[in-house]
Amino acid sequence: MSDAPEPVFEAPWHAQVFAITVSLNEAGLFSWPEWTQVFGATLARHGLAKELNGGEDYFAAWLEALEAVLAEKGIAASGAVEAMRAAWEEAYLSTPHGTPVKLRESG
Amino acid sequence: MPRTPFFLALRPLRPLGSAPDPEVFHPKRGSGDLDLGPVSRQGGPMPHDHDHPHALLPPDPALRVKALETILVGKGLVDPAALDEIIDIYQNRIGPQNGARVVAMAWSDPGVKARLLSDPVPFLQELGYYGRQGEHVTVVENTAAVHNMIVCTLCSCYPWPLLGIPPGWYKSDAYRARAVRAPRAVLAEFGVRLPEGKAVRVWDSTAEMRYLVLPERPAGTEGWPVEALARLVTRDSMVGTGLAREPGT
Incomplete structure (x- = not known):
């Protein structure tokens, strides 16, 4: 190919x-x-x-x-998606580098 | 024939045959690596040279996709393992090698060719090249008189079980807009020069009907086994933006 x-x-x-x-x-x-x-x-x-x-x-x-x-x-709904996106952003910014990023809710 | 980034030349504002501009070429970033590295919200690279006290923030669309996935998994509508499986299939298992084998079989066996041209689906089902975006396929044959080319002007319909996921240029506005309007100019940009008088037929794919081009068999391949013939069948030759390779090239 x-x-x-x-x-x-x-x-x-x-x-x-x-x-x-x-x-x-x-x-x-x-x-x-x-x-x-x-x-x-x-x-x-x-x-x-x-x-x-x-x-x-x-x-x-x-x-x-x-x-x-x-x-x-x-x-x-778009509001729910935005809230979840923000939660993920927050999780990335508050997780120490090298540690798996998880949502707070899911522990 | 050198492989040039032809879809650059497809940009209408660019003069035909101009030198490719590597700045515009597909950004190949982050492929296969879950850690996308620092990328700005607009998707461009962002200087990020501090000591990374936190995990690297993926680009905005990646976060939105993660958000959708979290919601859908929470509702039991998608299964993460099933997503991994789908990605693995199209990244690693299904690709133009399937279509190439079908073309080589058709070249080798007039009975196969007749089946493909009349109603390919039963034959493709026998080979297992069926399902997902391959339920309705028409095979169009290139001949000395006719060259066929496929496009999807609506979005990017493509015979997945035979060719895999379409390349970037097939999905670009430049190709989608111009394949129907100026097929010969597009072909020239792909390095395909057809003899004077050869007709060009462009097939517009839809969700209901996808197409595969059966390219012309190169001369000098008489008696070749299917596997050797299949190596001459490029993806582009089955989209109609290329020709099958000549032996020894």
């Missing part, structure tokens, strides 16, 4: 958000055509402001689309 294969995912979070979406689709939360409609519309909207690359820009649109789908279905 190619001489120097590109990584499938450039950043771990790209892989993670991809896997979450595939997993939710398989659990039946949404169909793949439904997903591609929302995601395609998000890409198109982002693409108005700048020309999107197929890496970070692409997955930024992917994440926004997934957040929108989960909020719309009442699975993860």
